[in-house]
Amino acid sequence: GRVPMYNPKKENATRIEFPSPDSACNPYLAYSVMLAAGLKGVAGEYDRADAAEAMPLPSNLNDAIIAMERSELVRETLGEHVFEYVLRNKRAEWEDYRRQVTAYELDRYLPIL
Numbered sequence: 533g534r535v536p537m538y539n540p541k542k543e544n545a546t547r548i549e550f551p552s553p554d555s556a557c558n559p560y561l562a563y564s565v566m567l568a569a570g571l572k573g574v575a576g577e578y579d580r581a582d583a584a585e586a587m588p589l590p591s592n593l594n595d596a597i598i599a600m601e602r603s604e605l606v607r608e609t610l611g612e613h614v615f616e617y618v619l620r621n622k623r624a625e626w627e628d629y630r631r632q633v634t635a636y637e638l639d640r641y642l643p644i645l
Contacts, residue, residue, distance in 0.1 A: 561610060561618065568609040593626045 553562040572578050590596035600606055600619060607615045 561614070565606055565609050569605060572605065593622060593629065597622050597626060 553559070553566070569578070590599050597619060600622075610618065
């Protein structure tokens with residue numbers, strides 16, 4: 533989430549933008565990490581990034597796994613045991629997904645055979 537720039541003459545327009553997490557996520561883990569990130573932001577431990585400097589979100593599960601592995605916030609919030617458990621399960625999920633033959637591959641390459 534983010535708090536858009538505050539305008540002193542428009543106090544009623546102040547808001548927090550908070551995109552909902554994916555409905556397939558574990559809400560307890562997701563909200564724990566979001567609350568921890570919010571608290572760090574309020575405590576001033578995170579700098580506000582300009583839109584030009586913002587990193588794009590991961591575009592697939594493997595990129596999300598890599599980002600999570602690097603996150604001290606997620607590791608601290610979930611604890612080592614849960615952190616490793618989630619990573620292990622998501623790596624297995626990614627490997628299962630990667631092994632699938634997609635409709636694109638069937639349409640593209642099966643006629644050639």
